[in-house]
Amino acid sequence: MTTRSAIKKSALLSRTAAIASEVAAVHAGDVDKRSRFPHETIDALRQAGLLSAAVPEAYGGAGAGMLELGAQCAALAQGCSSSGMVLAMHHIQVACMARHAQGSPFFERYMRESLVERQALVASITSENGTFGDTRSSICAVQIDGDRMSLEKDATTVSYGQHADAQLVTCRRTADAAASDQLLVLFDRDSYTLAQSGEWDTLGMRGTCSPGAKFSGHGSIEQIIPGSYADASAQTMVPYSHILWAALWSGIAADALGRAAAFVRAGARKNPGSVPPNAVQLARAQVELQAMRHNWESCAIEFDEMTAENDAAAREALNTMGWALRLNQLKIACSEMAPKLCHEALQIIGIMGYKNDSPFSVGRHYRDVLSAALMVSNGRIAAKNASMLLVFKDE
Structure with missing residues (x-):
């Protein structure tokens, strides 16, 4: 039987996908060209009540888990990378309040009145x-x-x-x-x-x-959020950042390869009965995209399972070295794969992907995903991993 919660989450994703195609994608070029905030997209999310997706149902939000939030960010990023990043960053801050300030009258009121009723952007x-x-x-x-x-x-x-x-x-x-x-x-x-x-x-x-x-x-x-930022960082800020960022990077790569697929199909229609040479390259790129999606989705599912009870044992599991390594490896892998996939899309499309005025252009996608390795430097993360791997034993 379909639960009310499942219906809410299904609607959350379908409404986000509609905003991605009908609003975000329409303005993405101008947002990029003028280096301006995507007001239209954020206003549409606010009007649809989607900015409170990460707020628990007890306070009027959708109570969406990591998997749903990741899918939402990925869907929006297919229309506009910057819009997807703003939404992901907002969800991260909301999650810190939702997971570490429950029991605080101020923050419980803030979640109900500001995040849900006013759809405040944090x-x-x-x-x-x-x-x-x-x-x-x-x-x-x-x-x-x-x-x-x-x-x-x-x-x-x-x-x-x-x-x-x-x-x-x-x-x-x-x-x-x-x-x-x-x-x-x-x-x-x-x-x-x-x-x-x-x-x-x-x-x-x-x-x-x-x-x-x-x-x-x-x-x-x-x-002031009760407790320490050390706990909020390990249990919420880091997992939400690495998983939601990985999801939106996969969304950007998916749109770039979607344009490559449209270009290949257009070529195939000109020569019925034959398979264009670049179709093979597209097929290989789709394998890598699927692996990227499965990587962040598996981490999201694991996080949702670990935090389902929201008890002390679950919080302690989020502080383990093994989980920290898993998240760090996810971040490095997806932030390096996204530019590679955009590059492959460009190679498949050729000059029409290089031109900014082409419907097959992937220039914006390529430039946007280059930020992935810089958002919390991969070099810094790899250095931390190196230190942990000296003592960590995977049992």
């Missing part, structure tokens, strides 16, 4: 000048005075910061705390300022609009 500020890309280290610290708090941070990048309704910010617990002793603090738009410190003129992912900025915020201490 961004994050995890980078900081002076930490050299290490998100598990902070220089800034929250300043607490009674029941009030304030925070200032000099960020290297603020993902779609000027277009968000709220920011989830990492910082040290106190001014004298260790750099790794961090917290997550939520700030609504009316409680902070962003002084942009650079431009966002990038090779790809131009619609994410993520220049650096100096952040200054204030509010109540109840806006």
Whole structure:
């Protein structure tokens, strides 16, 4: 029997796919060309109530698991890479609240009223000048005075910061705390300022609009997510990031190969009864795309199974070295496979894929997926893996 929850999740994916083709894909070229935020897509997601997909059903959201959220990001990325990335980043922040702030009256109210009713878009500020890309280290610290708090941070990048309704910010617990002793603090738009410190003129992912900025915020201490960022990072931030990013990269690659398939079919129609030479190359590329999809989907299914009960044992499993290696390997594999598949699509299509004014163009796709290896540097991740593999035994 089909459950109400299953119906909700099915509708979530079908509505997202419709927005991807009817809205995101229509504006993707202009978003890329003008390096502008994909307002049309985010507005459509908001109107359809899809920004609260990761909010638990208890608070009015869809209660979608990792597999559904990944499929949603992949579907949207087929229409517009930047839109898919914004949605993925938003889901990551929502998940941190949903999984680590339950029991907090402030955050439970925020999920119901802001995330579900208002469909607020949440961004994050995890980078900081002076930490050299290490998100598990902070220089800034929250300043607490009674029941009030304030925070200032000099960020290297603020993902779609000027277009968000709220920011989830990492910082040290106190001014004298260790750099790794961090917290997550939520700030609504009316409680902070962003002084942009650079431009966002990038090779790809131009619609994410993520220049650096100096952040200054204030509010109540109840806006601090209970517990430590160390737990939130290992149990939520990292798995949601690596799995949802891998899913959207597979979506970008799928659209690039979809254009290659359309080009091959067009050629085949000109010579009925024969198989174009580039059809074989397309067939091989589809094998790699399927492997990429299965990679992120298997991690998503495993995560959903591990967290189904949301108990202490499940949370502990997310802190294991074996799980950390699995996620890191997923990130490296998918971030390296996506550009390869876009390159193969370009080779299949040829000059028509190279031209920006062609319906078979894959230039935007190619440029967008080149960011994958840079979002949490593959070099940094490989170095961590190397250290863990010296002591880890896969039993």
